[in-house]
Amino acid sequence: MNPASTTDSPLSQRTACPVTRAQTIMAGKWKIVLLWHLSTGTKRFHELEQLLPGISKGILTRQLRELEADSMINRRVYREIPPKVEYSLTEIGHSFLPILDQMAAWSNQHFPPES
Amino acid sequence: MNPASTTDSPLSQRTACPVTRAQTIMAGKWKIVLLWHLSTGTKRFHELEQLLPGISKGILTRQLRELEADSMINRRVYREIPPKVEYSLTEIGHSFLPILDQMAAWSNQHFPPES
DNA sequence: CTGTATCCGTTGGGATACTG
DNA sequence: CAGTATCCCAACGGATACAG
Numbered sequence: 001m002n003p004a005s006t007t008d009s010p011l012s013q014r015t016a017c018p019v020t021r022a023q024t025i026m027a028g029k030w031k032i033v034l035l036w037h038l039s040t041g042t043k044r045f046h047e048l049e050q051l052l053p054g055i056s057k058g059i060l061t062r063q064l065r066e067l068e069a070d071s072m073i074n075r076r077v078y079r080e081i082p083p084k085v086e087y088s089l090t091e092i093g094h095s096f097l098p099i100l101d102q103m104a105a106w107s108n109q110h111f112p113p114e115s
Numbered sequence: 116m117n118p119a120s121t122t123d124s125p126l127s128q129r130t131a132c133p134v135t136r137a138q139t140i141m142a143g144k145w146k147i148v149l150l151w152h153l154s155t156g157t158k159r160f161h162e163l164e165q166l167l168p169g170i171s172k173g174i175l176t177r178q179l180r181e182l183e184a185d186s187m188i189n190r191r192v193y194r195e196i197p198p199k200v201e202y203s204l205t206e207i208g209h210s211f212l213p214i215l216d217q218m219a220a221w222s223n224q225h226f227p228p229e230s
Numbered sequence: 231c232t233g234t235a236t237c238c239g240t241t242g243g244g245a246t247a248c249t250g
Numbered sequence: 251c252a253g254t255a256t257c258c259c260a261a262c263g264g265a266t267a268c269a270g
Contacts, residue, residue: 018222019147019215027142029243032134045252056244061253071225082251083250092225099221100134102214107133110186110207144263160232171264176233197231198270 022099025070030055030063032100035089038073039097042088072096137214140185145170145178147215150204153188154212157203187211 015021026032030052037043037051049060064087067073072093078084130136141147145167152158152166164175179202182188187208193199 016228017148018219018226018228019151021222021226022218023141023147026138032138033132036132036134049252054244056246057253058245058255059243062243077252080251081250083253085252095225096221099214099217102217103137104133106211106214107136110210111133111136113131113133164232169264171266172233173235173265174263177263192232195231196270198233200232 025067025072026096028063028066030059031067034063034067035072035093035096035100038087038089038093042086045085045087048087067093140182140187141211143178143181145174146182149178149182150187150208150211150215153202153204153208157201160200160202163202182208 015024026035033052034048037048043051045060045064048064049055049057052060064073064075068075071090074088074090076086076088078086130139141150148167149163152163158166160175160179163179164170164172167175179188179190183190186205189203189205191201191203193201
């Protein structure tokens with residue numbers, strides 16, 4: 001319905017600050033855990049839905065679309081009946097995983113789970 | 116005015132996921148840039164206010180209080196007239212800076228500022 | 231100088247019904 | 251199966267007036 005922008009790319013949210021650009025990409029309630037699950041391989045829509053208990057279809061779709069717009073994941077559509085859609089990490093998505101690892105290490109060091 | 120919780124610590128937002136714990140701490144429109152400015156040394160309230168053009172006092176106060184509750188910054192109050200308050204990074208806050216560096220490097224590599 | 235109190239508009243997640 | 255469309259609500263940032 002948008003006149004000249006069918007794909008609102010969050011990449012347009014580029015700020016001057018590179019850290020903020022990265023933070024914006026992973027902002028969103030389910031994005032980090034989505035990247036985490038996709039790091040182990042390609043997943044279908046309903047697989048992700050089951051891996052994220054409590055998420056609604058609409059939200060899952062939005063988060064996936066935003067990650068796709070940010071070049072973090074691939075969305076491959078098989079035009080079959082019934083439909084089949086597979087999601088996987090892009091190369092950029094994979095390159096982001098070390099950051100998640102470092103964040104996890106930092107959290108566990110300074111804010112241990114079971115203090 | 117709160118019955119039993121004058122300090123709402125975002126640390127209570129500890130989720131099972133360590134990455135999400137870290138992400139929650141830096142979530143907030145001005146927190147990253149606040150940490151960045153404090154990385155160069157102690158700053159007073161009005162200094163930070165000037166370094167962050169467009170922020171309102173209320174928001175600046177909230178973001179600083181949340182970072183303090185997350186043990187990322189220290190708040191030192193000098194009981195003088197006029198008042199003087201200094202903010203500085205804690206050790207935990209300092210230990211977070213390498214993550215910001217890695218995020219900046221990743222952003223600049225994959226989403227360069229002037230493509 | 232360093233806040234607090236209040237209100238307001240926007241954004242984002244959630245729930246549900248419906249569709250190709 | 252994999253969405254879309256719609257409405258709702260809570261959380262957050264922002265602006266302003268006031269206070270210690």
